[in-house]
Amino acid sequence: MVRRTGAETREEIHAAATRLFRERGYSRTSVRDIAALAETNPALVIRHFGTKELLFLDTMHLTIDDEPLLNVPPAEFGPRFVARLLADDDIRGVYLALVRGSNEPQIKERLQAIHEHTFVGPLRARLTGPDADLRARLAAAVIGGLLYALWVVSDEQLVATAPETLITHYGALLQQLITPPTPTS
Amino acid sequence: MVRRTGAETREEIHAAATRLFRERGYSRTSVRDIAALAETNPALVIRHFGTKELLFLDTMHLTIDDEPLLNVPPAEFGPRFVARLLADDDIRGVYLALVRGSNEPQIKERLQAIHEHTFVGPLRARLTGPDADLRARLAAAVIGGLLYALWVVSDEQLVATAPETLITHYGALLQQLITPPTPTS
DNA sequence: GTCTATATGTGGATAGAC
DNA sequence: GTCTATCCACATATAGAC
Incomplete structure (x- = not known):
């Protein structure tokens, strides 16, 4: 050696x-x-x-490079953000390890921190309107749900679905949460 | 003794x-x-x-009692389903243990099974329209996201939010996914 | 069926020579 | 800085008397 x-x-x-x-x-x-x-x-x-x-x-560090997302038109942020997450193999590994290790207090803390600055942060920055804080957190939960279904549960049908389809559908859903709700009256 | x-x-x-x-x-x-x-x-x-x-x-068994949900008007299913999940302490314990133990193949299998019949199943039964299967799975992912944010990450702000608020907001979101999309033309 | 005692393995971490 | 040898705690699982 x-x-x-x-x-x-x-x-x-x-x-x-x-x-x-x-x-x-x-x-x-x-x-x-x-x-x-x-x-x-x-x-x-x-x-x-x-x-x-x-x-x-x-x-277990993630430095989400926010730059490629800065120039995205607000109306397209949802799909682009989803696309970004699905494409990044680093995120998958880190996310899975942290979730499964979250029994350990320190690991859970790290998961919280990453959830906060990788999901909640970028979403909050694009949100306006009433309850912006709450809505950002709910949107982050929605994002977490996709990663959870794909990587923790490994829902076979979802895993087999073309990424573009997921990006379109789930991105649209996310976009709805970001776009401020139009007052009804 | x-x-x-x-x-x-x-x-x-x-x-x-x-x-x-x-x-x-x-x-x-x-x-x-x-x-x-x-x-x-x-x-x-x-x-x-x-x-x-x-x-x-x-x-690690869950027998979700579907009966209380059968009489719910389709238009209110979203919030009622969310309310049901949040109220059930059994679900929380089982869900958390399975997610964190999902490194073990057998435990992961059980998580998949429960995800399938507890989340995907009831949602699929209420869905019509195009891509019903896919939409049911995405809706199940959304549900998983809420449990994930609340129980795995323990997003402090969400945990501190009144359940009714979560039920209203997240239930409405889920409801959108169930209601068949209105054709745009 | 029940229990004591123990086999057997694996883990993280350390002592101390080089 | 590096490595061998080992400590020690703790795990699951089993043997065998009662």
């Missing part, structure tokens, strides 16, 4: 952990597994990251 | 398991914990139910 520097080893461990946690989740990934994939040993994993949970949290 | 019959012991174990699994989830509940709460020992737990996973599955 080639001799590596400390920083290199650290990165190997981080990369291995990222992959395994996303593929198998927190509880089904052991420190030993991570060490093996990184071609090192459990002691180094702990030395570099302290605990398994700290390492996990270190791999 | 009072001497019990085998059937009684079995029931005590089942009751203890039901409670603990719903409160703490699968991975954080040990066979020892269950035995202790049932005032017996781990050996009997296994003797009666085979494995921890089989016992878990045995406690």
